[in-house]
Amino acid sequence: MYNPLEIINLSKNYNTKEAVKNVSFKLNRNEIIGILGPNGCGKTTTIGMILGLLKPTKGKVLIKGLEIENHRVELLNELNFISPYIELPKKLTVKQNLEVYGRLYDVKKLKTKIEYLCEKLRLNEFINKITGELSSGQKNRVSLAKSIINDPSVLLLDEPTASLDPETGDFVRSFLEEYQREKETSILLASHNMSEVERLCSSVLMMNRGSIIDQGTTSELISKHGRKNMEEVFLKLTREVI
């Protein structure tokens, strides 16, 4: 049985700069792993290579045992991604956007799927509104709907609750917990919100300067480094390396 996601000695160089160095990890079915580190530590680059947007300089990304470099289009059906830096077409309505992406991912019974997403993510109140006119919280929920429209085996979340108010942030986190339980999805979560990481992730990878500098469950890391919470662990580890 293959892991939904396996990364083997992954490296990415931009000219002489090593953005990611020999990163290896596995993501099991029905597991959420957090990927933490300061800005520019290589999180987004790693996610980019998993999504096939970046060509690794060295190493492999395996999705269900198949290498993304050799089966990119086929494996993209198994993945999806949400990031605050990426948006859906602003001039389309929410419903039109979901229809477009449903078709791009060849979703069967699309109408039922959209109804399910609208109900779960409370999209009904603005389903026919222009996406560009929504609040950032509403846009985030629409992007989240797009990111699970194909029921991905591996869901990549890059700061999914950044810039959200506490209520919406909590709603999104609760939804992710429920969705992951229901669908047994494997999730890789890049976040700077340490309480979010402690709440959602079964284990954590700490990255700095392109490498994994530590890993384990949140309680293991807190205990190992003699700190009170993940925020303190984060600060200790990133400052030690710098």
Add this chain to the structure above:
Amino acid sequence: MYGLFLRHFYLIKSSLPRVLDLIYWPTIQIILWGFISKFFSIYSDYYNNTLGIILTCAILYDILFRSSISFNMLFLEEIWSRNFTNLFIAPLKLKEIITSLVFTALIRTLIGLVPAIILTSPLFGVSILKLGLPLLLLFLSLYIFGITLGLFVSAGLMRFGPSFENIAWSSLFLLAPLGCIYYPIEILPNFFQLIAKGLPLVYIFDETRSILLNGMVSYENLKYAYLLNLFYLIFGLILFYFSFLRARIKGTLINMGE
């Protein structure tokens, strides 16, 4: 007030493309209208006051312009709406992306052109339908070249990111003087004639004028136009695929919306 001036001056000062952009447009306009004026001063009786030829050529040039810009716009809209990455993480093959852009560009071109074509008849008594069946071959040839230019520009956008946007707008205007839309190739200086002969536009517009002036179709011109189109289209496709690979190496795809 001075602060606002500085805000724009710093932008111009720090960006060579912006300076070149400021120089580019007047230069192209002067060159194009210079050749047109030269042509009319030497051959004032060539068109025998037939407004139809100039207007027909202008409409045909717009087919090229619209198809290319439509193709580029589809790509640019994804960048402007920060949706570019979403498109490239969807399970789509490059050939599927290209095919959908080609058909969407056709629809956009027709939406833009059909009303203009209809209006020229009551307003100026000119109809491009006078070209007869060869119009289809001319249209197709211009459309293929427009799409090919779209492929070149999209390849540049993918490889270099939004900074390549200005090229998307300016590429067609560069071709206008060299394409010999309103005048025969002989009006160009020898060096420019050499470049112009490598473009399908020269043969397409020469053929258009020939049909309207002499009522005769020379398939030789169309043959050259299609052969050149085929060459550029293949080159455009190779460049598009190559740029995608380079963008994956350089990381442009992941930073496109930022």
